[in-house]
Amino acid sequence: MAGLEVDYTGCKFHALTVLHLAGTVKHGRNNVKVWLCECVCGKTLDVDQASLLKGQKPACKTCRRGPCVICGAPIDNDDWGVKRNTCSDVCQKEQRRQNGRRSYYKLIELDPDHNKKRHKARQAADPLYEKKRYQLRLKRLNALPEKQRQAVIQKQNEYTNLWRSNYVKRLKAEDYPAYLKYRSAMNAYFRQWYKAHKLALKEANTDCQ
Numbered sequence: 001m002a003g004l005e006v007d008y009t010g011c012k013f014h015a016l017t018v019l020h021l022a023g024t025v026k027h028g029r030n031n032v033k034v035w036l037c038e039c040v041c042g043k044t045l046d047v048d049q050a051s052l053l054k055g056q057k058p059a060c061k062t063c064r065r066g067p068c069v070i071c072g073a074p075i076d077n078d079d080w081g082v083k084r085n086t087c088s089d090v091c092q093k094e095q096r097r098q099n100g101r102r103s104y105y106k107l108i109e110l111d112p113d114h115n116k117k118r119h120k121a122r123q124a125a126d127p128l129y130e131k132k133r134y135q136l137r138l139k140r141l142n143a144l145p146e147k148q149r150q151a152v153i154q155k156q157n158e159y160t161n162l163w164r165s166n167y168v169k170r171l172k173a174e175d176y177p178a179y180l181k182y183r184s185a186m187n188a189y190f191r192q193w194y195k196a197h198k199l200a201l202k203e204a205n206t207d208c209q
């Protein structure tokens with residue numbers, strides 16, 4: 001290309017229009033011409049002549065990236081590579097979340113027992129797994145705002161009460177001795193609980209009066 005002295009001013013290459021010659025840069029032993037171009041979006045950028053003629057840079061970086069895949073806004077941070085297709089860290093996080101969810105659903109579709117198997121494997125590997133899981137759940141619950149926390153607790157209690165009453169009804173109908181055993185066990189448990197908390201309960205009651 002060294003011998004070609006063509007003036008490309010005003011020529012269009014894909015989305016770029018050449019404004020004027022910006023200068024030359026050294027590529028090894030060759031001097032390469034660099035043209036100042038204007039993209040259809042109004043941005044100006046320097047493009048070397050070879051890339052311009054081969055169509056390796058058909059538009060400015062923002063236009064080559066396209067809009068953000070999450071919110072549709074243009075991506076105009078020049079520090080990021082062309083492959084990045086989200087406009088901000090928030091959108092990137094959302095994109096990762098969506099990708100993760102998509103692959104999870106794919107996995108569940110292939111193997112509906114995937115979660116059960118995973119939990120069983122973890123239980124076998126770590127004897128404290130259930131305890132840790134419970135503590136993590138508690139920690140997440142306690143991190144919620146008070147109003148939301150109370151709502152979650154209420155919902156959990158409703159669910160637990162419903163489940164227990166259904167369980168007791170079913171047990172009573174299907175297996176009466178087991179039902180009696182369950183009742184005596186529950187009574188013993190509550191008696192024990194009352195004994196342990198008697199003092200605290202008394203104090204709480206005297207506080208109220």
Ligand SMILES: [Zn+2]
Binds near residue numbers: 040043061063
């Ligand atoms: Zn552009």
Ligand SMILES: [Zn+2]
Binds near residue numbers: 068069088
């Ligand atoms: Zn976005």
